[in-house]
Amino acid sequence: MAEFAILGILGIFALPFLLLTLFWAIYGIAMPLMFIWGMLTSGRNLDKMIEETNARERSTRATLGRDPLSTVDRWMVRSDVTNSGLIYASGVFGPSYWQLMIAWVNNLTGGSVTVFQKVISAGRAEVMQRLRENAIEAGWDDVVNVRIDTADMTPQSSQRGRIRGVEVFAYGTGIKYS
Numbered sequence: 001m002a003e004f005a006i007l008g009i010l011g012i013f014a015l016p017f018l019l020l021t022l023f024w025a026i027y028g029i030a031m032p033l034m035f036i037w038g039m040l041t042s043g044r045n046l047d048k049m050i051e052e053t054n055a056r057e058r059s060t061r062a063t064l065g066r067d068p069l070s071t072v073d074r075w076m077v078r079s080d081v082t083n084s085g086l087i088y089a090s091g092v093f094g095p096s097y098w099q100l101m102i103a104w105v106n107n108l109t110g111g112s113v114t115v116f117q118k119v120i121s122a123g124r125a126e127v128m129q130r131l132r133e134n135a136i137e138a139g140w141d142d143v144v145n146v147r148i149d150t151a152d153m154t155p156q157s158s159q160r161g162r163i164r165g166v167e168v169f170a171y172g173t174g175i176k177y178s
Contacts, residue, residue, distance in 0.1 A: 035097055042096035050122045053129050060132050068135055069128065069146045069172065083176035087143055089130035092153065093123035094165030120166055124148060127168040140174030147171055 061067055095103065099115045106113050128148065135143045153165040 038096035038098040042098050046118060046122055050125065053122070053125045057125070057129050057132070060129070060136070064136075068132055068140070068142050070142060070144045071146050072144065078177065080178045081175055082178045085138075085140075085174050086171065087131065087135050087138060087140060087174040088169065088171035089127050089134050090167065090169040091123060091127045091130065092165050092167050093119055093126070094153075095119045120150065120168075123166055123168045124150070124170075127170045131170045131172065135172075135174055138174060139176065141177045142175045143172040144175055145173050 095115055099119065103113045103115045106115070128146075131143065131146070148168065148170045151167045151169070153167055
């Protein structure tokens with residue numbers, strides 16, 4: 001009976017150390033595998049996302065016969081506006097560890113960081129398409145005065161201000177004509 005009590009007490013004290021050891025063993029193996037997986041698939045996944053967004057945009061334009069988004073106040077010249085309201089869409093996008101490493105190497109050599117440009121460009125295209133889809137779903141005929149904001153998402157624990165993701169927020173005024 002006393003032996004079980006001693007084993008129980010040892011188990012309570014040893015369990016956190018065993019779990020920590022197991023975590024580091026798995027993390028130590030999983031991290032390199034995840035890095036290799038990102039190296040092999042991240043570029044392909046980003047290209048696939050861009051192509052899917054472009055296909056959805058082409059479909060929207062083919063259905064409506066035009067792009068419902070505009071950065072100008074073209075509705076001001078029309079007198080048949082019956083309703084208006086705010087419409088918005090957002091998304092958070094970030095590069096993989098592989099893309100971060102490529103960007104780091106690119107920063108060493110200088111020049112444009114094309115990996116980040118591609119991620120941000122894909123994110124902006126996706127959010128603009130989401131804005132189109134939200135406007136159609138809400139029943140707006142047009143979205144005017146469209147604006148797009150991009151904000152970096154840097155963890156507070158980051159000492160060097162490393163950007164890990166980008167939030168893209170697009171908004172405009174939905175217009176309904178009579």
